[in-house]
Amino acid sequence: MKFGFLLLIAFFVSYVAYGQGNNYVQNYNKFDGLALTPPMGWNSWNKFACNVDEKLIRETADAMISSGMRQAGYTYINIDDCWHGDRDSLGFIHPDPKRFPSGMKALADYIHSKGLKLGLYSDAGSQTCGGRPGSRGYEFQDALTYAGWGIDYLKYDWCNTDGLKAEGAYKTITAALRKAGRPMVLSICEWGSDKPWVWGPAVGHLWRTSGDIFNCFDCIEDHGTWKSWGVMQILDKQDGLRQYAGPGQWNDPDMLEIGNGKLTPGEDRAHFAMWAMLAAPLVAGNDIRNMDRETISVLINKDIIAINQDALGIQGFRYSKKDGFEIWFKPLSNGRWAATFLNRAAETKKIDFNWHNEKVKDEVFHKDLNAASILYKIKNAWSGKSVGTTKNSLKTEVPPHDVLTIVLVP
Ligand code: GLA
Secondary structure (H helix, E strand, C coil): EEEEHHHHHHHHHHHHHHCCCCCCCCCCCCCCCCCCCCCEEEECCCHCCCCCHHHHHHHHHHHHHHHHHHCCCCCCCECCCEEEEECCCCCCCCCCCCCCCHHHHHHHHHHCCCEEEEEEEECCCEEEECCCCCCCCHHHHHHHHHHHHHCCCEECCCEEECCHHHHHHHHHHHHHHHCCCCEEEEECCCCCCHHHHHHHHCCCEEEHHHHHHHHCCCEECCCCCEEEEEEEEEECCCCCHHHHHEECEEEEECCCCCCCCCCCCCHHHHHHHHHHHHHEEEEEEECCCCCHHHHHHHHCCHHHHHHHHCCCCCCCCEEEECCEEEEEEEEEHHHHHHEEEECCCCEEEEEECCCCCCEEECCCCCEEEEECCCCCCEEECCCCEEEEEEECCCCEECCCEEEEEEEEEE
């Protein structure tokens, strides 16, 4: 009798502990099959900072289409910091009611109706960098909210994260997104502090490799406790990272400053070409509702975008560097190669590139540009014009702060 009673209690306890309990197993891996080529889109931060509202976002979506950007491959409309209002008494986050009076669901519906996707921004810490509510402690609830709104992309920042470890914090939000069930691209914005290229590929689709970009070609902006970096400074921070990039996992050298009024047309081209060579996400950061012809022609250049979006997903490498003149190569699918001659200097540089004498080899991804045994046709990727073959040396000039980008087709 006594034994029978104990048995009954044991049954009851195990029923409560195991029978009803949550036996869901967390999935800490990103959604597969997203971002197989570098994500392309627009983000509000570089131009508008905290000045975001639903009118801007709708007009930007419209401009994506009328400018030809959607057609060129740009898909994501990403709202960065400061869209947030408060959490309610149950902890649910709401958008700022003055800036987004129609709510995020209505905005997402509008964006989707245009064949585009909507991205949002949050932060692993208690507050975002702009001082809005962060997701710390609310990860699963926020993921559920974003999924309910129809969000497609989450940029997850790293301010106010005292006591958190990056890998764990990003795994938590990935598990939360997984549990919420709506596939979302996860953009890890941890500035490269804790080597996100090592743990990031399992957890997210792209990871920032550096601090913020600054709107200049070649300068460092010192903010006292932190610095932001010009286009060339960011470029130099990508050294040694290319082996971590590939389909579904990208090094992110930050968003574009093209069209934001500080770079010359040549510098805009150099910025875009180098981001293409790096297989970097192409996230425009300008006011695409008001673009001059030069800006739009850079942003939608077909052949440069094709270099960036190539199916192999191989990040390019610096082949040589001398007196402010650099030569970069990127292996492409079907035995093709892209090359960019980058002039960082203040004077014009002459190119005299003898394809037979140079040995271009990608040691990491085992690709050979073998001009001794293969004849390549050469095309200027900016103009689309043919510029001969590898039979002869490539002889031309690159003006200061500009590039020549070519594609070699066997
Ligand atoms: C950080 C990020 C930026 C931007 C701002 C927003 O600085 O690195 O890209 O998102 O926060 O406050």
